[in-house]
Amino acid sequence: MKTRLLITVKTYPVLSKQYNELVCTAGFREDGAFVRLYPVPFRKLDYDKRYKKYQWIELDIVRNDTDFRPESYRPVDADNIKVVGEIGADGGSWSARREIVLRKVYRNLEQLIDEAKNREIGTSLAVFKPSKIIGFSYKETEREWDMAKLESFDQLEFFFNKKNRFKVVQKIPYAFSYTFLDDAGKESTMMVSDWEAGKLYLNCLARHRGDEERACADVCKKYYSDFALTKDLFFFLGTAKSRHFQAKNPFSIIGTFHPGFEQNLLFRP
Numbered sequence: 001m002k003t004r005l006l007i008t009v010k011t012y013p014v015l016s017k018q019y020n021e022l023v024c025t026a027g028f029r030e031d032g033a034f035v036r037l038y039p040v041p042f043r044k045l046d047y048d049k050r051y052k053k054y055q056w057i058e059l060d061i062v063r064n065d066t067d068f069r070p071e072s073y074r075p076v077d078a079d080n081i082k083v084v085g086e087i088g089a090d091g092g093s094w095s096a097r098r099e100i101v102l103r104k105v106y107r108n109l110e111q112l113i114d115e116a117k118n119r120e121i122g123t124s125l126a127v128f129k130p131s132k133i134i135g136f137s138y139k140e141t142e143r144e145w146d147m148a149k150l151e152s153f154d155q156l157e158f159f160f161n162k163k164n165r166f167k168v169v170q171k172i173p174y175a176f177s178y179t180f181l182d183d184a185g186k187e188s189t190m191m192v193s194d195w196e197a198g199k200l201y202l203n204c205l206a207r208h209r210g211d212e213e214r215a216c217a218d219v220c221k222k223y224y225s226d227f228a229l230t231k232d233l234f235f236f237l238g239t240a241k242s243r244h245f246q247a248k249n250p251f252s253i254i255g256t257f258h259p260g261f262e263q264n265l266l267f268r269p
Contacts, residue, residue, distance in 0.1 A: 094259030130180035
């Protein structure tokens with residue numbers, strides 16, 4: 001099925017025994033439906049196919065029959081992705097982006113979790129508006145990729161790509177999280193798995209010559225002092241397949257939507 005998608009989410013790459021290095025992508029169809037694309041070997045795509053956020057792409061997709069989540073699709077052939085347009089930032093107000101992204105916004109986390117657990121609905125992607133941001137934090141995690149996955153990755157690269165060995169993406173040794181309230185005053189802490197957060201950390205780490213504490217402080221400054229305090233912040237939330245029905249709260253923050261405040265409140269739900 002030929003589909004146009006406005007890309008709004010790209011998570012930091014992860015390793016998979018089955019698919020190697022992958023990126024979870026999500027975006028909106030022209031009819032406003034939220035769609036997950038997986039698997040996508042993003043860093044192995046030709047440069048002209050490496051889409052950016054808020055670009056329209058066109059590709060053939062089919063339902064991912066290995067994934068019960070209703071929004072999950074897979075590319076028929078990732079090599080046939082075409083970038084066909086984009087929606088600009090409108091000077092920071094993101095008015096045109098708002099028209100696509102903010103058609104359905106959740107404010108109550110329990111309502112969203114109930115929909116996710118309801119097998120007839122199964123919502124696994126959502127736009128969420130926190131009522132208050134309490135803080136942004138980080139904690140140290142594993143510093144290296146899982147060895148079993150890394151060895152599987154290296155073996156496949158050796159057998160199928162001997163001449164141009166692909167170098168796996170650097171592992172981010174910290175997990176970043178927002179703590180926030182919903183409209184019922186419920187407090188939650190959710191991890192941010194956005195590619196931009198990981199890339200920001202690596203850029204700051206290079207700028208500070210390997211000082212991880214200063215790099216983490218810069219990420220916190222961007223996501224809290226900038227996005228949370230001066231922007232109209234929304235979250236893109238998504239569930240992990242393995243946690244969807246098992247976890248009390250299966251959602252994590254897979255991206256942020258952070259336009260400036262508009263004078264015209266027409267698209268501020």
